[in-house]
Amino acid sequence: MKIEDKIEKQMRRLLKNTIILNRKFLDDEQLDRREQFRVLKEIFDVDVRDREIKELSGHFAPLLRNDHPIHLSLLGKTGTGKTVTMLYFLNMLQALCGKKKILMEYIHLDLSTPKPCFRALNDLACLLDAAKRYKKGISLDELMAKIEERLRDQQGYFILFIDEIDHVRRDLDSFLKFLVKRLPQTTPLKIVIVFTSNRLNWQENIDPRVKSFLKVNEILFDPYNAVDLRKILSIRIKKALNRKMLRRGVLEKIAAISSRTHGDARKAVELLTKSAHIAERDGTAITLVVVEVALHEIERDKYVAMIKSAPKQLQAALYAIIALSSHSARPLHIGDCNRGYRSFCAKVKLRSLTQRAFSDLVSELDIYGFIQVRIVSQGRYGRRREITVNLPADISDKLKKVVLMEFDLDPG
DNA sequence: TGTCCACAGGAAATACGGGGGT
DNA sequence: ACCCCCGTATTTCCTGTGGACA
Secondary structure, eight states, X not given: OOHHHHHHHHHHHHHHTOOBSOGGGGOXXXXXXXXXXXXXXXXXXXXXXXXXXXXXXHHHGGGGGTOOOOEEEEEOOTTSSHHHHHHHHHHHHHHHHHHTTOOEEEEEEEOOSOEEHHHHHHHHXXXXXXXXXXXXXXXXXXXXXXXXXXXXXOOXXXXXXXXXXXXXXSOHHHHHIIIIIIHHHHOSSEEEEEEEESOTTTTTTSOHHHHTXXXXXXXXXXXXXXXXXXXXXXXXXXXXXXXXXXXXXXXXXXXXHHXXXXXXXXXXXXXXXXXXXXXXXXXXXXXHHHHHHXXXXXXXXXXXXXXXXXXXXXXXXXXXXXXXXXXXXXXXXHHHHHHHHHHHHHHXXXXXXXXXXXXHHHHHHHHXXXXXXXXXXXXXXXXXXXXXXXXXXXXXXXXXXXXXHHTTOOOO
């Protein structure tokens, strides 16, 4: 056989077993707005988030009567579709308003990373084209004035979609005071603010004087159930994957696992994506076993990402504890761990912290789930925390290697 | 019943580091 | 270049604790 034929045959065989046909439909980041909306439309067309969309329509219906709806608060855990549903809805609403010659403008202020009041206001000003991006050097008042100036003689409806409102740490009060109290008085715009939050009680500790101005309607987004997730996943599968390489029951399994553990659509799609990648890498179909492996790898990657982005001190503490725990079957105590930690610090030339600070590191590792800690009293022999490591062996090995590499040490 | 172990963990003091103003 | 401000990290100091043991 000629070499050209061989190559062609080989490539055709690989192509036949390709699993991911269109990568971008597995990652929303890679889709542009229009494509995103097209995917969303398909999802909403099969009645996913039907109730929520009905409630949204009800809330915004007064627009068509030239009436002024109150503010709105969308509550629910991450990955329950608060943001996408709202964006999709706003897009539709804008089209509708255009048709009916109703003036309407909306802004999406995304606070997905925590930021102080100043940053949030500055970001808003940027979106409105009212100011440049400042690091500092301008007071909150000036910033507010710029926003007011920009909106001073606008007409019609102005919908301000503020995503993850509880990420405004420090001075949420003045942020809200400006938006709900001051701004409506200085512009003829009819302002409707839509908040999202994954904490049901985000309004609890805001200034009562602001709160009294903040009339909100609430819509609750439940976690997705297995039926919804199946619909969402099958649309992704249709668009992105070679369905011949998907074994029976895989879709159901991913939907079931996801609805049981979190009900988060983004994580469900992530599990699907990971499974596809693994299957492709190993040259197999996506089977139930592959899904299991994917689940494990996602978990491992989560731990690795967490420790990589953690401060050096925390990395050192984790390394010392994992290393110590693999030697002894007994639970560890702070004293032992602290000694191990100190000697590790000496080895990697890291300044070691006091036991008090180290003790806080241990609590932090407990919160992140790397280790388990419980307080045990041994009477005369003191009161101490018992520290255990419950990670699968391959994960803790991997973590040790990662930490060593962070300290520029060869894991070998 | 009181003692005392070996810490836990709160509060206040202090060090550090990045950014702006001058 | 120098100082100041402010938020965060760390240290210092401290009080509290459940129960075995005498």
